Amino acid sequence: MKGRVAVLPAYGGKFELREYPVPDPEPGAILVKLTRAGVCGSDLHIWRGEMKEIYGSPPRDLTFGHEMCGRVERLGAGVSVDSAGLPLREGDRVTFLYFFPCGRCPVCLRDEMGSCPRKARANRVAGTAPYFNNAYGDYYYLRPGGFIFHIPDEVSDDVATPANCALAQVLYGLTRAGLRQGDTAVIQGAGGLGLNAVAVARDMGADRIIVLDRVASRLELARAFGADHALSLADLTTPERRIQAV
Ligand SMILES: [Zn+2]
Ligand SMILES: [Zn+2]
Structure with a gap:
């Protein structure tokens, strides 16, 4: 064969x-x-x-x-x-x-x-x-x-396939980082990992979730995934301004 x-x-x-x-x-x-x-x-x-x-x-x-x-x-x-x-x-x-x-x-x-x-x-x-x-x-x-x-049975192939990469990494990372109920989480980047991180942080009981990215459509997705604040790097041009905004 x-x-x-x-x-x-x-x-x-x-x-x-x-x-x-x-x-x-x-x-x-x-x-x-x-x-x-x-x-x-x-x-x-x-x-x-x-x-x-x-x-x-x-x-x-x-x-x-x-x-x-x-x-x-x-x-x-x-x-x-x-x-x-x-x-x-x-x-x-x-x-x-x-x-x-x-x-x-x-x-x-x-x-x-x-x-x-x-x-x-x-x-x-x-x-x-x-x-x-x-x-x-x-x-x-x-x-x-x-x-x-x-x-x-209730988890489709489409869901299980990426879950074993991005979702698994984020679960591991946030658990190791010791995220606890009521914490504030700052997530840099709203790519595949970042969006999963927003959803997992919410599920783990984060009180406030702040996401930074440069792409407007990604920031919109981050809000849909549960972010409280989505900050655009295009508006915050220096590291100092980003730190202040966070
Ligand atoms: Zn992957
Ligand atoms: Zn070993």
Whole structure:
């Protein structure tokens, strides 16, 4: 059996669809048939060639994408439950992680897995086994030990896909920052992360939420997401004026 992967041979160019053999999951691994993939702001930066220091110049047949969800296609030997301990079967709708903290170092043990110095990232060069290492393809190969969770029936693929990027980051960040009921939150930038941060800060009980951005339509969205004050950088031309306005 073969599956397709979207490959980017040159920055700013078209993706090519290439076929690779679909691997059988090793013990502990899970093969997921992807049903949705999202285009994140960072994917656009990669495509435009704005992250060459990480992705290489010129790119070497890049594969990428990290926002996704799907259904379990095949379970490797020994996998019977998800990360919450619920039974996991072929065909189940799932979401899962796309980077791999070691889980054993002092940083991981302090519950800061995002900063793990031994964190492994997905391989981004097309044609590297197990071939399905990123979101833009028919399958995703979840390595042994990768966290995976069922998606509740009432959460659609469209909602679950970006939730595992922007929303998850914002939840983690505001929790670590210690936002508490009654606090004032200042959010710099009303992009995807900023808008999620407004909604989460509201939900966590922030009393006042102040958002700064340069784009009027973004500030309008921030208000719709629950911001009390949306300040335009176009009006506040110096750092001093911004600080005073906040
Ligand atoms: Zn993302
Ligand atoms: Zn670690």
